[in-house]
Amino acid sequence: MTQQAAHRRASIADVARAAGVSVGTVSNVLNRPERVLPATRERVEAAIEELSFVRNGSARQLRAGTITTIGAIVLDIANPFFTDVARGIEERLDRDDFTLMVASSDDDPDREQRYLRLFEEHGVQGVMVVPATDDIEHLLAMRRRGTGVVLLDRPSSDPSISSVAVDDVRGGELAARHLLDEGHTRIVFLNGPHTIRQCADRHEGVVKELAAAGLDPASALQEITVTSLNAEGGEAAIRRLLESGERPTAVFCVNDLVALGVLRTLRTENIAVPADMAVVGYDDVAFAAELSTPLTSIRQPTHELGARAADLLLSGPDATAEHVMFQPTLVVRGSSSMPAR
Amino acid sequence: MTQQAAHRRASIADVARAAGVSVGTVSNVLNRPERVLPATRERVEAAIEELSFVRNGSARQLRAGTITTIGAIVLDIANPFFTDVARGIEERLDRDDFTLMVASSDDDPDREQRYLRLFEEHGVQGVMVVPATDDIEHLLAMRRRGTGVVLLDRPSSDPSISSVAVDDVRGGELAARHLLDEGHTRIVFLNGPHTIRQCADRHEGVVKELAAAGLDPASALQEITVTSLNAEGGEAAIRRLLESGERPTAVFCVNDLVALGVLRTLRTENIAVPADMAVVGYDDVAFAAELSTPLTSIRQPTHELGARAADLLLSGPDATAEHVMFQPTLVVRGSSSMPAR
DNA sequence: GGTTCCTCGTGAAACGGTTCATAATGTAGC
DNA sequence: GCTACATTATGAACCGTTTCACGAGGAACC
Numbered sequence: 184m185t186q187q188a189a190h191r192r193a194s195i196a197d198v199a200r201a202a203g204v205s206v207g208t209v210s211n212v213l214n215r216p217e218r219v220l221p222a223t224r225e226r227v228e229a230a231i232e233e234l235s236f237v238r239n240g241s242a243r244q245l246r247a248g249t250i251t252t253i254g255a256i257v258l259d260i261a262n263p264f265f266t267d268v269a270r271g272i273e274e275r276l277d278r279d280d281f282t283l284m285v286a287s288s289d290d291d292p293d294r295e296q297r298y299l300r301l302f303e304e305h306g307v308q309g310v311m312v313v314p315a316t317d318d319i320e321h322l323l324a325m326r327r328r329g330t331g332v333v334l335l336d337r338p339s340s341d342p343s344i345s346s347v348a349v350d351d352v353r354g355g356e357l358a359a360r361h362l363l364d365e366g367h368t369r370i371v372f373l374n375g376p377h378t379i380r381q382c383a384d385r386h387e388g389v390v391k392e393l394a395a396a397g398l399d400p401a402s403a404l405q406e407i408t409v410t411s412l413n414a415e416g417g418e419a420a421i422r423r424l425l426e427s428g429e430r431p432t433a434v435f436c437v438n439d440l441v442a443l444g445v446l447r448t449l450r451t452e453n454i455a456v457p458a459d460m461a462v463v464g465y466d467d468v469a470f471a472a473e474l475s476t477p478l479t480s481i482r483q484p485t486h487e488l489g490a491r492a493a494d495l496l497l498s499g500p501d502a503t504a505e506h507v508m509f510q511p512t513l514v515v516r517g518s519s520s521m522p523a524r
Numbered sequence: 525m526t527q528q529a530a531h532r533r534a535s536i537a538d539v540a541r542a543a544g545v546s547v548g549t550v551s552n553v554l555n556r557p558e559r560v561l562p563a564t565r566e567r568v569e570a571a572i573e574e575l576s577f578v579r580n581g582s583a584r585q586l587r588a589g590t591i592t593t594i595g596a597i598v599l600d601i602a603n604p605f606f607t608d609v610a611r612g613i614e615e616r617l618d619r620d621d622f623t624l625m626v627a628s629s630d631d632d633p634d635r636e637q638r639y640l641r642l643f644e645e646h647g648v649q650g651v652m653v654v655p656a657t658d659d660i661e662h663l664l665a666m667r668r669r670g671t672g673v674v675l676l677d678r679p680s681s682d683p684s685i686s687s688v689a690v691d692d693v694r695g696g697e698l699a700a701r702h703l704l705d706e707g708h709t710r711i712v713f714l715n716g717p718h719t720i721r722q723c724a725d726r727h728e729g730v731v732k733e734l735a736a737a738g739l740d741p742a743s744a745l746q747e748i749t750v751t752s753l754n755a756e757g758g759e760a761a762i763r764r765l766l767e768s769g770e771r772p773t774a775v776f777c778v779n780d781l782v783a784l785g786v787l788r789t790l791r792t793e794n795i796a797v798p799a800d801m802a803v804v805g806y807d808d809v810a811f812a813a814e815l816s817t818p819l820t821s822i823r824q825p826t827h828e829l830g831a832r833a834a835d836l837l838l839s840g841p842d843a844t845a846e847h848v849m850f851q852p853t854l855v856v857r858g859s860s861s862m863p864a865r
Numbered sequence: 866g867g868t869t870c871c872t873c874g875t876g877a878a879a880c881g882g883t884t885c886a887t888a889a890t891g892t893a894g895c
Numbered sequence: 896g897c898t899a900c901a902t903t904a905t906g907a908a909c910c911g912t913t914t915c916a917c918g919a920g921g922a923a924c925c
Contacts, residue, residue, distance in 0.1 A: 192669055194881055205905045210883055220903065235665055240645030242881035245582040245910045252642065260614075260626065261607045270602050273628060282642055284625040285601065287614060301593065301623055304581030305646065324576055328533055414810050440810070447814055469755050469781070470811040473788055475818070535911055546875050551913060561873065583911035586880050 193234035202230035213238065244306055252282040253496055254302035255335070256295055256312040258379070259412065260287035262440060264466040264485060265313070268335065271489025272311065279497055281308070290379065290412075292316045303330050309496040311335045316378055319344070331500050333492045337380050338506060345504040347492040349483045351381045354511040355388020357481055358435050358463045361513055363396050365461060365520055367433040372406045373420050373445065374437045382437055385465070389435065405431070409441055417444025425452060432460060433519075439464040439471050442478055446518070450475070461519040477516035484509050534575035543571035554579065585647055593623040594837055595643035596676070597636055597653040599720070600753065601628035603781060605807040605826060606654070609676065612830025613652065620838055622649070631720065631753075633657045644671050650837040652676045657719055660685070672841050674833045678721050679847060686845040688833040690824045692722045695852040696729020698822055699776050699804045702854055704737050706802060706861060708774035713747045714761050714786065715778045723778055726806070730776065746772070750782055758785025766793060773801060774860075780805040780812055783819055787859070791816070802860040818857035825850050 195213075199206045204223060211219050212227040219227075230236075244250055255272060257265035269285055276283050284302075288295035295315045299322075302310050309331025312322065319334070323341055326332045332344055339346035362370055372389055375382040390400045407424060409416035417436060421444070424431070436442035442464030446456065454460055456476045464471060467482035491507050536554075540547045545564060552560050553568040560568075571577075585591055596613060598606035610626055617624050625643075629636035636656045640663075643651050650672025653663065660675070664682055667673045673685055680687035703711055713730055716723040731741040748765060750757035758777060762785070765772070777783035783805030787797065795801055797817045805812060808823035832848050 195883095196881075206882080207884080207905055207907095208903085211904085214883075218903075223904080235669055237641075237669060238645050239586065239647070239881050240642070241582040241586040241647060242910090243645070243883075245580070245586055245881080245912085246883045248910085260601075261604070261611050263602070263604065266602045266607055269628075273601075273630075282627070282638065284627055286623070286625055287610075289614075297623065300578075301581070304579050304584070306580075306582060328576060328578060443811055443814055450814075470784055470815065473784055473791075473815050474811065475814055475816045477816070536913095537911075547912080548875060548877095548914080549873085552874085555913075559873075564873080580911050583880090584913075586882085586911080587913045589880085 192239075193236040194239070195236070197234055198227065198230045198236050201234060202227045248306075249308060250306050251280060252284060252307045253331075253493075254298070254307045254310045255283060255285050256288050256298050256302075256310065257285065257335070258288055258290050258313050258315065260285065261413070262438065263468040264438065264483070267468075267485035268489040268492075271486035272493045273489075274486075275490040275493035275497075281493075281497065288313075288315050290315050290376075296321065299325065303328070309333065309500075311492050311496060313337060314380070317380060329500065331496050333495050335492050336488065338508060339504070342506075343504050345495045345506065347488055347495065347507045347509075349488065349509045349511050351384030351511075352388040352391065354465065354481045354483075355385035355390075356392040357388075357511060357513040358385075358465070359389040359392035361479070361515065361519065362433045362435065362461060362463060363392065363398075365433075365457075367461060368398065369403050369405070369431060370433045370435055371424065371429075371431040372404060372435045372437075373409050373417060373441050374406050375412050376408055385437060409437070412438055413440045414444035414447065417441030418448050419444075421445045421448045425454075430454075430460070433463075434460060435463045435465075437465055439466045439468045439478060439480055442480070442518075443474070446474060446476060446478070457517065457519050457521060463519050467514050471514075472516060474518070476518045479516045479519035480514050481511045482514050483511050533580075534577040535580070536577070538575055539568065539571045539577050542575060543568045589647075590649060591647050592621060593625060593648045594672075594834075595639070595648045595651045596624060596626050597629050597639050597643075597651065598626065598676070599629055599631050599654050599656065601626065602754070603779065604809040605779065605824070608809075608826035609830040609833075612827040613834045614830075615827075616831040616834035616838075622834075622838065629654075629656050631656050631717075637662065640666065644669070650674065650841075652833050652837060654678060655721070658721060670841060672837050674836050676833050677829065679849060680845070683847075684845050686836045686847065688829055688836065688848045688850075690829065690850045690852050692725035692852075693729040693732070695806065695822045695824075696726035696731075697733040698729075698852060698854040699726075699806070700730040700733035702820070702856065702860065703774045703776065703802060703804060704733065704739075706774075706798075708802060709739065710744050710746070710772060710774065712765065712770075712772040712775045713745060713778075714750050714758060714775060714782050715747050716753050717749055726778060750778070753779055754781040755785035755788065758782035759789050760785075762786045762789045766795075771795075771801070774804075775801060776804045776806075778806055780807045780809045780819060780821055783821070783859075784815070787815060787817060787819070798858065798860050798862060804860050808855050812855075813857060815859070817859045820857045820860035821855050822852045823855050824852050 195206050195209050199209045209227055212224050273283050286298040292315045311333045313335045322332050334346035338348045377383040393400045393403050407420050409420045464478045464480040467480040471478040471480045536547050536550050540550045553565050614624050627639040633656045652674045654676045663673050675687035679689045718724040734741045734744050748761050750761045805819045805821040808821040812819040812821045
């Protein structure tokens with residue numbers, strides 16, 4: 184290795200000079216090697232090696248236009264639901280040799296914007312986003328400017344933007360119906376803020392089902408907003424509830440992480456599940472079945488969700504928008520239902 | 525919204541024309557608004573709005589040079605260990621207004637290369653990578669070319685590259701020692717391929733500890749390589765083992781996902797844990813404590829790992845390389861130890 | 866009224882690639 | 896020996912920004 188210049192990286196011009204050819208030829212070696220004589224090609228390749236030249240992606244893209252990368256923005260990269268979806272995306276993308284970059288908005292519209300901008304400015308082919316707010320005007324605008332957009336885990340309110348979602352209202356209904364069937368008449372719902380559509384929808388489903396059963400949602404349902412959608416959030420929320428003297432018989436958690444926090448707390452507080460309190464989660468993550476009290480949960484087809492979203496994005500900007508809606512299913516386990524004897 | 529031209533996005537020149545100013549002025553509005561008269565600024569801003577202009581990041585970067593983004597390449601984005609690390613990275617990065625893009629190599633050196641190239645070509649400030657192979661020559665080269673590199677979860681074999689890792693040999697020792705203390709004299713280790721350094725190191729730790737106890741590792745240790753480092757991999761491996769007629773008394777799993785698969789299988793096979801078989805995992809993920817048989821595991825400081833790595837990357841390319849090594853701790857739970865009576 | 870200084874705005878030169886029309890060279894055919 | 900045609904290599908234009916030396920126009924001062 185000859186000594187490296189301290190700063191500026193080697194450019195195509197440096198390579199050309201070193202190999203005694205023109206820049207055009209170097210570019211050809213890089214992009215259509217068959218068009219250049221083996222002898223020259225080798226000379227150029229040697230120069231590339233020698234200078235440890237790396238293409239400048241910005242320059243390349245500036246001239247050539249597009250890039251085979253797509254971006255995904257999820258609410259929380261530490262949530263297994265989203266990473267399972269990401270796996271689904273990746274697998275589909277691999278088939279077309281596309282590349283995936285994942286970013287996490289942390290439910291923060293500003294962060295979402297920042298990443299969206301970053302992706303768009305860098306010319307990704309498209310973006311899949313789990314929007315942090317209800318307002319998708321900025322996504323529509325992005326779409327109009329020519330970057331593909333697919334809404335993930337959220338039905339599109341606009342026909343021109345594709346979406347792949349799971350019916351969250353139905354998920355709320357399933358959970359509520361199940362708890363009603365188990366004889367509960369009052370449900371505590373540890374939910375996220377309604378600015379997150381999924382949360383609002385699940386709430387709506389619960390309300391609907393309670394009403395259908397002839398109960399007054401105002402009294403039969405208590406909604407508590409957790410500070411963060413993870414185990415710590417669940418733990419804090421249930422602890423606060425218990426300290427206030429309440430002892431609900433049924434708790435529905437907006438996701439399995441929150442449910443995990445609840446179960447953990449109930450165990451330390453010696454509250455029996457499901458005898459004293461039934462718990463239902465959401466997402467049916469891998470560990471749900473193996474918990475000390477196996478967790479009843481609403482299963483969503485994460486993999487298909489991601490794969491389908493990738494499909495839509497790869498089908499090109501001119502394809503007509505599609506709105507895919509998957510159905511969730513209820514998986515009953517010990518946390519909500521006494522074993523039959 | 526006036527009708528949008530079908531294709532080419534508005535450029536700074538279009539904006540300049542629409543606002544009746546020069547391109548330089550538009551650029552100034554974008555980058556140093558205080559240098560331009562409020563009246564002109566407003567005119568330009570109106571034009572930007574009207575044309576829904578978005579900066580071309582490639583051009584910008586080509587000219588301006590650097591970008592405040594860093595990339596991370598992990599082995600598996602669906603593994604909670606890595607996403608917890610990613611959270612640690614994000615939080616540290618936020619303080620400096622840096623942006624994080626995550627990609628998953630899936631243990632595949634080719635994919636790792638691809639993402640590395642992508643990141644480098646796009647001029648990220650630095651890259652954190654959990655290398656898929658032992659050979660880090662390509663990372664050294666990247667480092668020489670001026671892109672920051674920090675090895676994640678893996679000690680650096682080269683002094684010029686920073687690394688932040690957890691002592692995996694020690695982790696293996698802790699697990700083995702614990703199982704020996706519990707009276708086991710033979711351990712089955714469901715491990716990943718030794719091309720992954722963490723796996724090789726943990727194996728080394730186990731071997732060391734067995735030898736220190738006067739046992740012959742050749743007979744006291746059986747290593748089985750799982751096909752994938754997740755619950756399915758664990759399930760497949762333990763099932764194969766059981767079908768071959770073996771009934772080890774102690775199983776050490778290379779991570780908690782694998783352990784989850786094992787526990788799941790043992791339950792369906794009615795093999796009591798820990799009475800008939802002790803299980804130890806690795807990573808101590810959030811749900812480990814709440815499993816039906818709470819999982820003994822080796823805890824790693826994920827958050828600190830990520831934060832420290834981010835620190836090193838942000839300290840700039842000229843800072844001397846540091847090699848941080850955290851120590852893992854053993855967390856004993858019911859899956860490996862009978863409750864004291 | 867002339868000099869100096871400031872504030873704004875301009876225009877053109879980079880940045881590092883890709884692409885394309887064109888030139889140079891060689892080969893074949895007649 | 897001339898034309899026709901490949902095959903390779905060249906060089907300049909171009910992509911859309913940022914940056915910087917410079918000019919125009921006022922204001923302030925003597």
